[in-house]
Amino acid sequence: GQSLEQPSEVTAVEGAIVQINCTYQTSGFYGLSWYQQHDGGAPTFLSYNALDGLEETGRFSSFLSRSDSYGYLLLQELQMKDSASYFCALNRGFQKLVFGTGTRLLVSP
Amino acid sequence: DGGITQSPKYLFRKEGQNVTLSCEQNLNHDAMYWYRQDPGQGLRLIYYSQIVNDFQKGDIAEGYSVSREKKESFPLTVTSAQKNPTAFYLCASSTRQGKIDEQFFGPGTRLTVL
Numbered sequence: 001g002q003s004l005e006q007p008s009e010v011t012a013v014e015g016a017i018v019q020i021n022c023t024y025q026t027s028g029f030y031g032l033s034w035y036q037q038h039d040g041g042a043p044t045f046l047s048y049n050a051l052d053g054l055e056e057t058g059r060f061s062s063f064l065s066r067s068d069s070y071g072y073l074l075l076q077e078l079q080m081k082d083s084a085s086y087f088c089a090l091n092r093g094f095q096k097l098v099f100g101t102g103t104r105l106l107v108s109p
Numbered sequence: 110d111g112g113i114t115q116s117p118k119y120l121f122r123k124e125g126q127n128v129t130l131s132c133e134q135n136l137n138h139d140a141m142y143w144y145r146q147d148p149g150q151g152l153r154l155i156y157y158s159q160i161v162n163d164f165q166k167g168d169i170a171e172g173y174s175v176s177r178e179k180k181e182s183f184p185l186t187v188t189s190a191q192k193n194p195t196a197f198y199l200c201a202s203s204t205r206q207g208k209i210d211e212q213f214f215g216p217g218t219r220l221t222v223l
Contacts, residue, residue, distance in 0.1 A: 004151075030210070031210045033210050033211070041216070041217075042199060042214035042215060042216050042217055043152070043199070043212075043214050044214070045211040045212065045213075048210045048211065050210070087151055087152070089152075091210045094140070094157070094159055095140060095142075095157075095203050095205075095210060095212065096154060096157060096167070097142075097152075097154065097210075097212065098154070098168070099144075099151035099152040099153070100151055101150065101151050102149070102150070102151050
């Protein structure tokens, strides 16, 4: 089976940089995705790593290391609107995703 | 505008009743998915469909059923066999041709069993 662990909550101030970690245990997967979800809302896609290394998309970057069973999402120039929950998700094939436990990010002024 | 719609937004059900949640997409996506989310938790896959007239059980399919008679529609029925159905239900779709592993989600249906 697969399991993904994330810190339950992270706090930061506007303009700062924050890293949200995701560690996983799995026998195999195709890629690691990151989704953002505001309270009561739908998850929205942020980033995807099929290969090891860093993927950059604007203020957001995501990293994957298969040898370390580890990935992270990096958010730069934090804004108040970035306050949300962030989920990592493994693709087991045919885009069957298994989601992590989620990290609640609180951005303060 | 293309997107995914789910209805209703809020649904109340009495114990022992079956209820069907609607999911429609006009993104021309082949694949569709149903997830369940409990408070403070991640999403768990209930059922998924890669193509019309075909669907597969996900990780927590017991007490649920689906159909995929049209490409645009993937309704989920929560049956009385589901012991703890109160949750936030999310429908998603994706293209099978994309290189990026992106799923598009609907706004969700919040089901409460009274």
